[in-house]
Amino acid sequence: MNSNNNIFVQYIQKEDIFRDKKTLSSAFVPQKIAHRDIEINQISSMLAPVLRGYKPNNIFIYGTCGTGKTICARFIVSQLKDAVKAAGKGLRVLYVNCKMKGVSDTEYRLFAHLIKEMGGVVPDTGLPTDVVMRKFFDMIDSKDSQVIIILDEIDTLVKKIGDAFLYNLTRADPKKTYITIVGVTNDTSFRDNLDLRVKSSLSEEEILFKPYNALQLRDIIMERVRDGFKDGAVSDEVVGKCAAIAAQEYGDARRALDLIRVAGELAERAGELVVTESHISTAQQKLDLDRVTETVRSQPSHSQAVLYSILRLNEKTSTAGGWKDRRMLTGDVFETYTEICSANGMKPLTQRRISDLIGELDMLGIITARVVSNGRYGRTRDISMAVKDDGLMRVKNLMVERFGE
DNA sequence: AGTCCACAGGAAGGGCAGGCGA
């Protein structure tokens, strides 16, 4: 076959807008982190005792989404690791993203994940929790003299499995190893909700990361654009727009990086060599829509059936007829859900379970479910779609594809 | 003030799949 006939040739020949795309990922840890010098110095000084072989205090880092908490924690710990290595000592760093499903749903899974991070093997289920815990402590005792565990989104973990694991970790008595916990959370009231015994065993220090302002975001994007895009591909105005949008969203740098990266991809796909403000606007819409459809698609079938029943009732309440302007309640959703189940050969779940599924859809931001009391007509939830316009259409199409009209 | 409604939501436990060790 003539290589010129290959359908991918056009993509090889196409000029690339990116220099190094991975630097535009929010997970990428740069050589220097802008506008976080004070926080980095504070955390470094807290962790410095590791270099002298002492156990530092546990650290809790607070701050809203995209304020650089995780990236700073990883950056500092990786620098510390190098310094410890240069001093001829050992330090092991374990990172846990507590939001990841299957990683931290239970205490068992958490310790299983930590063991796997260290290269150990443990089945996903089957062993008593204390056996897995003991195995973890045996492993850290047999290797390095210090261990730092970064628990990202630690509030999610505590909500799921309680705070007893923190007590177990901090009160554990390995023979040769110190364990330091670096907890990262966007819940500023996290510490207040801990058990008193856990609080007293933690002996922790706290650092607060304030949101970035538009100027700081601008610097951050600018630095990444310099490494990520080819010269001239992104103008100062485009960076400014990106920063302004992200600043409106509580100074979220992660959002800013996603925006500029997706905008770059859109420009590249259109065969253009410059990212424009219109690419940024389209990227903004695309990111919102992708988030919704991906979330919906990943839901289990009963959850989808509940969502479809809400969609159907939503149409009824917004069009003329007996349902016009009526509020959508849990009982209504359950009734429609039962009909959808029988039409699709599914065995319906109980109303109790559906109540939980409605709560989960609310948590995901796809619907809004507010508990209201209608006096003698009972206490229930007032439900509506949180997704509007294009997002709503996309969700509807997905549901029709799944359950039929 | 007491009653009532339509749930919310907590607690306990059942059933299932799957791993481990005797």
Place this chain on the structure above:
DNA sequence: TCGCCTGCCCTTCCTGTGGACT
């Protein structure tokens, strides 16, 4: 193979809730 352990999803049972109605 069997008993015991796990996580997960679910049901059943129960108490609590708050405002309209009597």
